[in-house]
Amino acid sequence: AIDPDAMFKQGFLNDVFNERPEKQVFTRFPPEPNGFLHIGHAKAIAVNFGFARYHGGKCYLRFDDTNPEAEEEVYFTAIEEMVRWLGFEPYKITYSSDNFDKLYELAEKLITLDKAYVCRCGDDEIKLQRGGEKGTSTRYRCKHAEQTVEENIQQFRDMRDGKYKPREAFLRMKQDITDGNPQMWDLAAYRVLDKPHHRTGPKWKIYPTYDFTHCLCDSFEGITHSLCTTEFFLSRTSYEWLNKQLVDFQPIQREYGRLSISGTLLSKRKLKELVEKKYVRGWDDPRLYTLIAVRRRGVPPGAILEFVNELGVTTTNSIIQISRFEQTIRRYLERTVPRLMLVLDPVPVVIEDADEFDGTKVMVPFSPKTPAMGDHKIKFTKTVYIDRSDFREVDSKDYFRLAPGKTVGLLQAPFPIKATSFTKDEATGKVTEIRAVFDRETKKPKTFIQWVAAGEGSGSRKCEVRLHNALFKSENPAAAEGGYLNDINPNSEVVYPDAMIESGFDEIRARAPWPEAAGEDKLGKGGPESVRFQGMRVAYFAMDSDSTDDNIVLNRIVSLKEDKEK
Numbered sequence: 178a179i180d181p182d183a184m185f186k187q188g189f190l191n192d193v194f195n196e197r198p199e200k201q202v203f204t205r206f207p208p209e210p211n212g213f214l215h216i217g218h219a220k221a222i223a224v225n226f227g228f229a230r231y232h233g234g235k236c237y238l239r240f241d242d243t244n245p246e247a248e249e250e251v252y253f254t255a256i257e258e259m260v261r262w263l264g265f266e267p268y269k270i271t272y273s274s275d276n277f278d279k280l281y282e283l284a285e286k287l288i289t290l291d292k293a294y295v296c297r298c299g300d301d302e303i304k305l306q307r308g309g310e311k312g313t314s315t316r317y318r319c320k321h322a323e324q325t326v327e328e329n330i331q332q333f334r335d336m337r338d339g340k341y342k343p344r345e346a347f348l349r350m351k352q353d354i355t356d357g358n359p360q361m362w363d364l365a366a367y368r369v370l371d372k373p374h375h376r377t378g379p380k381w382k383i384y385p386t387y388d389f390t391h392c393l394c395d396s397f398e399g400i401t402h403s404l405c406t407t408e409f410f411l412s413r414t415s416y417e418w419l420n421k422q423l424v425d426f427q428p429i430q431r432e433y434g435r436l437s438i439s440g441t442l443l444s445k446r447k448l449k450e451l452v453e454k455k456y457v458r459g460w461d462d463p464r465l466y467t468l469i470a471v472r473r474r475g476v477p478p479g480a481i482l483e484f485v486n487e488l489g490v491t492t493t494n495s496i497i498q499i500s501r502f503e504q505t506i507r508r509y510l511e512r513t514v515p516r517l518m519l520v521l522d523p524v525p526v527v528i529e530d531a532d533e534f535d536g537t538k539v540m541v542p543f544s545p546k547t548p549a550m551g552d553h554k555i556k557f558t559k560t561v562y563i564d565r566s567d568f569r570e571v572d573s574k575d576y577f578r579l580a581p582g583k584t585v586g587l588l589q590a591p592f593p594i595k596a597t598s599f600t601k602d603e604a605t606g607k608v609t610e611i612r613a614v615f616d617r618e619t620k621k622p623k624t625f626i627q628w629v630a631a632g633e634g635s636g637s638r639k640c641e642v643r644l645h646n647a648l649f650k651s652e653n654p655a656a657a658e659g660g661y662l663n664d665i666n667p668n669s670e671v672v673y674p675d676a677m678i679e680s681g682f683d684e685i686r687a688r689a690p691w692p693e694a695a696g697e698d699k700l701g702k703g704g705p706e707s708v709r710f711q712g713m714r715v716a717y718f719a720m721d722s723d724s725t726d727d728n729i730v731l732n733r734i735v736s737l738k739e740d741k742e743k
């Protein structure tokens with residue numbers, strides 16, 4: 178296992194701390210509640226909450242809810258749940274909207290300082306003032322910038338009182354249009370929006386912009402290190418400019434690189450289309466990279482944190498391949514989850530001379546590599562299920578699993594077995610039953626395969642297994658010919674409706690999340706997805722939220738090896 182605090186001990190985040198080595202660190206994670214969080218947000222959560230935790234400080238969860246047009250109640254709940262799922266406890270949950278009164282007063286103060294004016298220019302005109310389409314023509318201010326403080330106060334109050342329609346008037350900061358940085362070209366501070374807000378109701382007809390709100394809320398909360406992504410690099414100037422005009426406490430803003438995953442899409446609009454057109458089972462479909470989807474698929478929160486930590490935090494944006502993410506998950510699961518026997522496509526094998534062992538119990542370790550995980554008992558039965566792919570009707574020299582006349586080991590069983598004959602369904606051509614005998618001579622068969630005991634008393638269960646593959650065929654579906662819908666992999670979900678799992682499943686289900694896992698995966702308690710295991714020789718699995726008591730559905734979290742992926 179790698180040091181979970183590595184990213185705070187050196188490099189970018191360590192430098193940021195050393196720029197301002199506060200005794201009491203305060204950070205914030207400030208999502209806009211306008212969508213479900215995705216894997217990129219997990220990095221922001223790990224960075225902000227982790228930084229505070231590492232330095233003995235505190236991190237707020239602040240909903241940046243200044244745009245009632247895009248925000249919905251469900252997202253608030255889902256976001257909070259994800260932060261906790263990743264193992265972090267917000268110091269306080271706050272809302273930018275809690276500060277609407279205070280922000281309004283500060284806007285009037287800014288006007289009084291002659292640092293803001295009400296502009297009634299249209300969008301095209303404002304664009305020209307800011308240097309035109311390419312930003313290269315001479316910048317200038319409009320006549321509204323010449324208004325007196327009194328005129329501006331009056332017009333701003335008119336904005337507040339609903340005397341302007343949306344886009345008819347803006348409060349603009351009076352910054353420095355000669356500065357090379359576009360973030361200093363008289364940014365909008367307030368806009369008219371005739372929309373009720375989910376927290377303040379119909380009270381406001383004007384709403385503050387991100388550029389006005391964020392830095393001030395950071396200051397109100399005493400944020401010492403305001404960590405955001407690099408697209409805000411130029412905003413740092415306006416952030417500092419505005420806080421200096423209006424407030425005493427000065428946070429520092431520093432920018433780290435975004436995390437993106439290739440081969441998938443994270444854009445809300447595109448995900449919405451996939452969901453609405455039923456290409457996926459919902460926003461939490463295990464093939465997506467929203468955090469609710471990654472959770473449903475069974476990825477442990479600790480593996481996500483390990484992934485972020487492994488990539489490290491720098492100022493460059495990184496585009497990571499899905500396979501790299503899966504490699505981390507695989508390594509994490511290898512150490513932390515128990516092993517069980519599961520067959521995807523069962524075929525019964527009747528072991529003719531196994532009567533004396535029928536119904537006997539065998540002790541099986543949950544993980545041969547981690548004895549601390551303990552053992553469990555499973556029943557051996559005269560008829561067992563093996564996977565169809567482990568049998569061949571015709572043997573060959575370079576083949577080492579079951580075939581007529583060939584011996585294969587059964588994991589944990591009394592003896593290897595040798596197939597004697599098989600029965601086929603005439604219509605489908607499928608093998609329906611294999612007959613075999615114990616091979617008591619062969620001590621070390623070349624291969625051991627997994628099996629599941631048959632019959633009522635065996636404790637084995639039938640279950641539905643869903644194997645997920647990449648949802649898209651290309652590495653960059655957004656740029657695919659004919660659009661991303663044209664790039665969908667037709668085999669992105671393969672379902673095995675009649676899989677069988679051994680009785681140990683009920684044990685690990687009762688004990689989930691697996692406590693013996695080296696004490697590491699205490700996170701993510703509760704949900705069905707916390708029932709995770711390695712299906713030996715098959716893949717890592719977790720229980721899906723579609724499961725009921727009699728109908729267990731399993732998702733493949735990741736394959737056992739990278740090359741078996743597709």
Ligand code: ATP
Nearest residue numbers: 207208209212217218220221405406434435436437
């Ligand atoms: P999106 O448009 O993808 O939802 P966003 O930037 O609008 O992203 P916010 O809700 O504003 O999302 O995000 C909250 C915080 O998460 C911000 O500080 C933002 O910088 C950070 N964040 C968002 N996406 C990523 C990413 N891909 N990698 C790292 N941090 C991210």
Ligand code: MG
Nearest residue numbers: 208209211212
């Ligand atoms: Mg967002």
Ligand code: MG
Nearest residue numbers: 208209241387
């Ligand atoms: Mg945003």
